Amino acid sequence: MMLRLTETRRAYLMNGPAMIVLFALVAYPIGYSFWVSLHRQNLKRPKATKFIGLDNYFALWNDPAFLSSLRTTGLFVLVVVTMTVLLATALALVLNESFPGRGVLRSLALLPWAMPGVVNGLMWRTIFDAKTGALNGLLTSLGLIDAYQAWLSSPAGAFFLTAFAQVWNTLPFAVILLLAGLSTIPPDLYDAAKVDRAGVFQRFRQITLPWLLHPLLIVLILETMNSFRAFDTIYVLTGGGPGDATSVIAVLNVKTALTYTDFGLGSAYAWVITLLTLVVSVGYVAALYRKGSFEL
Amino acid sequence: MTAVPLRYRVPWKRIVVYVVAAAFALYLVLPFYWIFAMSFMREVDAVSVPPEWIPSHPTLDNYLSFFRPDSAQVLVGGRAIKETPYALGNSLIVASATALLNLVLAVPAAYSFSRLKFRGGKGLLMLYLVTRMVPTIAILIPFYLMMRSLGLLDNYGSLILSYLTFSLPVTIWVLKDFFRAVPRELEDAARVDRCGWFRSMWSVFLPVAAPGLVAAAVFAFMTAWNEFMFALFMTSTEAAKTMPVVAANFATDMNTQFTLMAAAGVVAVLPPLVLVLIFQRLIVRGMAAGSVKG
Numbered sequence: 001m002m003l004r005l006t007e008t009r010r011a012y013l014m015n016g017p018a019m020i021v022l023f024a025l026v027a028y029p030i031g032y033s034f035w036v037s038l039h040r041q042n043l044k045r046p047k048a049t050k051f052i053g054l055d056n057y058f059a060l061w062n063d064p065a066f067l068s069s070l071r072t073t074g075l076f077v078l079v080v081v082t083m084t085v086l087l088a089t090a091l092a093l094v095l096n097e098s099f100p101g102r103g104v105l106r107s108l109a110l111l112p113w114a115m116p117g118v119v120n121g122l123m124w125r126t127i128f129d130a131k132t133g134a135l136n137g138l139l140t141s142l143g144l145i146d147a148y149q150a151w152l153s154s155p156a157g158a159f160f161l162t163a164f165a166q167v168w169n170t171l172p173f174a175v176i177l178l179l180a181g182l183s184t185i186p187p188d189l190y191d192a193a194k195v196d197r198a199g200v201f202q203r204f205r206q207i208t209l210p211w212l213l214h215p216l217l218i219v220l221i222l223e224t225m226n227s228f229r230a231f232d233t234i235y236v237l238t239g240g241g242p243g244d245a246t247s248v249i250a251v252l253n254v255k256t257a258l259t260y261t262d263f264g265l266g267s268a269y270a271w272v273i274t275l276l277t278l279v280v281s282v283g284y285v286a287a288l289y290r291k292g293s294f295e296l
Numbered sequence: 297m298t299a300v301p302l303r304y305r306v307p308w309k310r311i312v313v314y315v316v317a318a319a320f321a322l323y324l325v326l327p328f329y330w331i332f333a334m335s336f337m338r339e340v341d342a343v344s345v346p347p348e349w350i351p352s353h354p355t356l357d358n359y360l361s362f363f364r365p366d367s368a369q370v371l372v373g374g375r376a377i378k379e380t381p382y383a384l385g386n387s388l389i390v391a392s393a394t395a396l397l398n399l400v401l402a403v404p405a406a407y408s409f410s411r412l413k414f415r416g417g418k419g420l421l422m423l424y425l426v427t428r429m430v431p432t433i434a435i436l437i438p439f440y441l442m443m444r445s446l447g448l449l450d451n452y453g454s455l456i457l458s459y460l461t462f463s464l465p466v467t468i469w470v471l472k473d474f475f476r477a478v479p480r481e482l483e484d485a486a487r488v489d490r491c492g493w494f495r496s497m498w499s500v501f502l503p504v505a506a507p508g509l510v511a512a513a514v515f516a517f518m519t520a521w522n523e524f525m526f527a528l529f530m531t532s533t534e535a536a537k538t539m540p541v542v543a544a545n546f547a548t549d550m551n552t553q554f555t556l557m558a559a560a561g562v563v564a565v566l567p568p569l570v571l572v573l574i575f576q577r578l579i580v581r582g583m584a585a586g587s588v589k590g
Contacts, residue, residue, distance in 0.1 A: 011414035014404035018464060019420075021401060025461045026427050029438035036437060091320050097313050105317055107576060108324045114568040115328070116522035118540035119561045122547040123331045126554055134330045137347035148345070168327065173583065180584035200309060229431045232524040232540070236547045250525075253433045257440075258529060267437050274434040281429045285422075 030274070037268040043261035056268035066269065068244055069252040072159075073228065076248050079163040080170070080227040085219060087167065088174035089212070095175070096182045113172035117232025124165040125237055128152050155245035158238050162246045165233050170226055174219045181215030182208070221284045228277060249273055328565075334558035335359070342554045358559035376545040376552070380560055382534035383542040387521055388567070390452055390538060394459040394520035395513040398467045401460075402512065406471030407497075411480070421472075428465035432525050435461060440529055450536045458526040463516040470515065470582045474508025511582035514575050518568045539564040 037056055041049045060066050095106055112120070127134045130150035139145045152158045185207065193203045231250040234240065240247035240255065247255075249269070257266035334342050335358055337351045362380040408414070409421060435458075443454040482504060486496035502509070524540040531537045543564045546557040572579060 007412050008414040008416075011408040011412045011417065014408040014412075015420060018401045018405040018424075018468060021460055022424070022427050022464060025439075025457055026430060026435060029435040029442065030430065032438035032442070033434060036441070090316060094313055094316050094320065099310070099313055099317065101317065105321055107573065108321055110572050110576060110579070111324055111328060111569065114518070114572040115565050116524065116540050116543070116568070118522075118524050118544045118547070119565045122543055122557060122561045123327055125547055126334065126558065127327060127330055129554075132343040132345065132347065132554065134347055137345070141346055168323075176580050176583050180580075225429065229433065231432075232522075235524070236544050239548065250431075250433055254436075254525065254528070257437050263437050263441070270431070270434045270437065273431055277429060277431050278426070282426070285425070 033267045033270060036263055037271050039264045041262075041264040043263060052264075056265050057272075059265065060268060060272060065244065065247070065252060069247050069249050072244070072246065073248040076159070076163060076166075076230065076246075077224055077227045079160070080166050080230070081220065081223045083163065083167045084170055084174050084223050084227075085216065088171055088178055088219065089216070091171070091175050092178035092182055093208070095179055109172050109175050111172075112169050115169060117169060118236050120165060120169045121233040121236025124161070124168075124233070125152075128161055128237075152238055153242055155242055158242055158245050162234050162237055165237055166227060166230055169233060170223060173226075174223060177215050177219050177222075178212065181212055185211045217288070221281065225277060225281055228280075229273075331558040331561050334555055335562045337555050339553045339555050342558070358555045359563070361556065362559070362563070376542050376549060376560070377556060379534045379537055379542045379545075380539075380563065383537050383539045384563060386452070386531075386534075386536055387539040387564075390455045390459070390536075391517045391520040391567075393452065393456050394463060395517040397456065397460060398463050398516040399509060399513055401464060402467040402471050403502075403509070405468050406475050407501075409468075409472045410475035410478075411483075421469075424465040424468050428462060430461075432462065436525060436529060439526070443530060449530055450532050452536055454530045455520075455523075455527060455536060455538070458530070459516075459520040459523060463519045466519075467512045467516055470512045471505075471508055474511070474582070475505055477508075478504050507578050508582070510575060511578040514571050514579060515582060518571065521568050 038051060038053055039049055040052050040055075091109060095102060095109065115123075126132075128151045130136070130148060130153070133148075133151075135151065136145070136148040140148065151161055189207050190203060193207060198206065229250050230248060231254065234246050234248060234251055235254070238246045240251040253266055253269045253273070256262050256269060333349070333351055336354045336356070337348065338353050338355055338357070341348050341352055362377060409417060439454075439458055440449075443449050443451075443457075446454075448454040448457075478501060482500050483496050486500040491500070521538075522540065523538075524544065527538045527541045528544070531541060539560075543557075543560050546552050546560045
């Protein structure tokens with residue numbers, strides 16, 4: 001009993017600094033953010049700050065910019081997560097085979113992960129450029145298009161190319177998680193299946209896929225959360241445009257706070273987003289935990 | 297035996313693997329190659345139609361001009377070109393400080409989870425995870441207001457503090473898993489040899505756990521290096537602007553030369569890229585362990 005007590009005390013002593021820092025830097029600001037969201041507060045008119053209760057939240061329901069950004073974000077998450085999962089599974093399966101050059105491909109697969117979102121946006125901007133871009137150059141020289149296109153000036157084009165750029169950036173993370181999952185499959189399962197003369201596809205369906213389900217679920221969770229808060233690439237690539245075609249929640253939120261300096265409304269946006277993300281992620285984690293596949 | 301039909305299946309599968317691997321290699325490398333090649337071109341060659349795939353007149357001018365811009369370049373590159381060297385220094389300092397502070401705060405916390413049984417431990421670990429799930433934008437505005445009232449805007453302090461919010465939870469989780477893999481017997485042996493707790497930690501435990509420390513530090517460094525939203529908000533001059541902020545200025549400034557922008561991009565990606573290539577194995581292990589474990 002004595003020992004237990006001192007151990008607990010020691011543990012909290014060791015966690016103390018981290019707890020204090022995270023409380024001061026995360027918990028307190030979130031509370032403060034809620035307080036700000038109850039005010040009419042704009043940096044441009046500091047004198048006009050006023051407590052208005054939940055009015056900012058009520059305003060959200062009729063705010064076309066907010067509602068359209070919710071839709072855009074939802075679609076963006078769907079497209080990015082689907083593309084990431086498909087591509088990452090394919091790449092992880094290839095990397096799990098042994099062939100000369102696998103090590104090189106493995107290193108290459110980490111390249112996009114090292115790239116800051118801003119540089120990613122900048123890179124794709126030069127590639128999609130209407131006058132000089134590599135995409136135009138490539139497609140023209142392959143004879144696929146006759147004239148250079150302004151890819152980013154149509155709403156649909158901008159949306160899908162932005163999603164494409166985002167996928168390139170987030171792919172490595174998914175690949176590594178899936179590869180880690182693949183490496184836990186006992187090789188004798190495949191040997192046994194080969195003895196039973198199961199074909200490639202049968203082996204994939206009956207061995208690989210069931211073992212991969214769990215890492216896939218984790219990839220799904222993390223990529224959903226990541227693409228939900230996607231910002232850097234979009235900001236540099238399209239700035240939310242054309243119109244509001246790529247104006248996802250994070251972009252709208254930063255614009256509201258930074259450009260219009262509307263801190264009250266911006267905080268209300270942020271709170272709604274926080275609640276949404278927390279509900280989704282806590283739900284995910286709880287589901288994993290109940291399945292017994294989540295380890296503390 | 298089964299060996300004969302198997303030998304016939306192999307080539308078909310090999311071909312698919314090679315083709316898909318080659319396609320992925322191109323997909324992964326070509327986009328980056330494009331700005332890399334562009335950064336060594338003269339502006340005339342970079343904007344030529346059809347595009348040049350290999351620099352025909354390779355030059356280092358774009359990189360050199362960050363350190364001594366000529367007047368014409370300052371005119372087209374705006375402020376960004378002059379700010380690049382400062383931004384590089386700022387990013388290095390802020391990211392290193394973030395990594396170091398992460399280790400200092402997370403090592404004891406992670407150690408407690410790997411070695412001590414204590415009431416509320418699981419809850420606390422969960423709480424750290426929830427902290428990580430809070431979206432950046434949620435704390436952006438209050439953070440800005442707090443830093444303004446502390447007089448920390450446009451200062452390393454505000455950046456380092458904000459980067460702790462999302463790197464510290466990850467560092468604790470990653471270290472916890474690495475620490476658990478260190479055999480307990482090592483510390484027991486040290487204790488038998490009458491080492492004090494601190495000494496056994498410092499000279500026995502931490503050296504063995506060093507790969508984990510390196511992985512966690514590299515993670516924290518990279519998250520801090522790549523971060524953009526906080527930096528955009530809280531920095532305004534070359535005193536604290538980081539590389540991503542300056543690189544974004546290049547991209548959003550209509551007058552910028554493509555080649556200068558490409559060079560800035562390469563400069564901004566180089567440090568994280570070098571770290572990834574050096575510490576590949578560790579990073580992969582840490583990423584797999586630091587995610588929710590399966």
